[in-house]
Amino acid sequence: MNINDVLNKLRETGRKAFVPYIMAGDGGMEKLKENIRFLDEAGASILEIGIPFSDPVADGPTIQRAGKRALDNGTTLEGIFQALTEVRQQVEVPFVLMTYLNPVLAFGVERFVERCQGAGVSGIIVPDLPYEEKSIVSDALERVGIALIPLVTLTSPLERIAKITEEAQGFIYAVTVTGVTGARRDFAQSQFDYLRRVKEVAHLPVLAGFGISTPEQVREMGDVCDGVVVGSRIIELLEQGRYGEIRELIGS
Numbered sequence: 001m002n003i004n005d006v007l008n009k010l011r012e013t014g015r016k017a018f019v020p021y022i023m024a025g026d027g028g029m030e031k032l033k034e035n036i037r038f039l040d041e042a043g044a045s046i047l048e049i050g051i052p053f054s055d056p057v058a059d060g061p062t063i064q065r066a067g068k069r070a071l072d073n074g075t076t077l078e079g080i081f082q083a084l085t086e087v088r089q090q091v092e093v094p095f096v097l098m099t100y101l102n103p104v105l106a107f108g109v110e111r112f113v114e115r116c117q118g119a120g121v122s123g124i125i126v127p128d129l130p131y132e133e134k135s136i137v138s139d140a141l142e143r144v145g146i147a148l149i150p151l152v153t154l155t156s157p158l159e160r161i162a163k164i165t166e167e168a169q170g171f172i173y174a175v176t177v178t179g180v181t182g183a184r185r186d187f188a189q190s191q192f193d194y195l196r197r198v199k200e201v202a203h204l205p206v207l208a209g210f211g212i213s214t215p216e217q218v219r220e221m222g223d224v225c226d227g228v229v230v231g232s233r234i235i236e237l238l239e240q241g242r243y244g245e246i247r248e249l250i251g252s
C-alpha cells in the first residue's frame with residue numbers, strides 16, 4: 001500500500017495514523033530489519049526511517065545519540081538501501097525516509113532517488129531543505145512518484161502553510177513545538193490551536209510530531225489532527241526492549 005491508501009483507509013474507518021520514527025543502523029542492519037518487521041506487525045501506519053548524519057540540527061539528545069551509534073557502526077546509505085530492499089517484500093507498511101540534505105547531495109540526487117525507488121520508499125522528509133529550494137530533490141522524486149513530505153512549524157505564517165500544503169503530497173508534518181526532537185512533559189493549548197488551524201488550510205492529512213511520548217498525548221493530538229509521529233520515545237523503548245509499551249503506544 002502507498003501512503004495515500006493507508007491514510008484514506010484510516011480516515012474511512014475513523015482511525016488515526018501512528019508513525020514510529022527509527023534510526024537506520026542503530027544496532028546494525030539486522031536490527032533495522034527486525035525493528036521494521038516488529039513495527040509493521042505491531043500496527044504502525046507508516047514508518048519514518050532516519051538516515052544518520054553527523055550534524056543533525058533538528059534533533060535532540062536521544063536521536064543524536066542514536067545517529068552517533070549508527071555512524072559509529074559504519075552505517076552507510078548504500079547499506080541502508082540494501083536492508084530496506086530486503087525487508088520490503090516482508091512488510092506492508094509504507095517507508096518514509098528522513099534525511100538532511102547533505103547526505104543526499106553527497107550521494108547524488110538522481111542516484112538517491114533511484115535507490116529509494118528500488119527499495120520501495122514512498123516518501124522522504126528533508127528538514128533542512130527550504131521550501132523555495134525544493135526542486136533540488138522534488139523534480140527527481142516526482143518523476144518516480146515519491147512524495148516530498150513538507151514540514152510546517154508553529155512559526156510558519158498561515159498563508160505560507162496554505163501555499164505549501166497546496167503543492168504537497170502524502171501528508172503534512174506539523175511540528176508541534178519550537179525546538180528540537182525529544183519528549184516534552186505537556187503541550188500548551190496554543191499548540192492544539194495551531195494544529196486545528198493547519199488542519200483547516202490543508203487538503204492533505206496532517207500528522208503531528210515532536211515531543212509526543214505518552215498514550216495520552218497520542219490521543220490528545222489525534223483529537224485535533226489525523227495522527228502522530230513518535231521518534232525519541234520509540235527509540236528509547238526499542239533500545240530497552242520494551243516492546244509491550246510500544247504496542248500500547250501504537251494502540252492508543
Ligand SMILES: O=P(O)(O)OC[C@@H](O)[C@@H](O)c1c[nH]c2ccccc12
Nearest residue numbers: 021058127181182210211230231232
Ligand atoms: O523525537 P520526537 O520528539 O518524537 O519527534 C519525531 C521525530 O523524532 C522524527 O520525526 C524526526 C527525527 N528527526 C527529525 C528531524 C526533523 C523532522 C523530524 C524528525
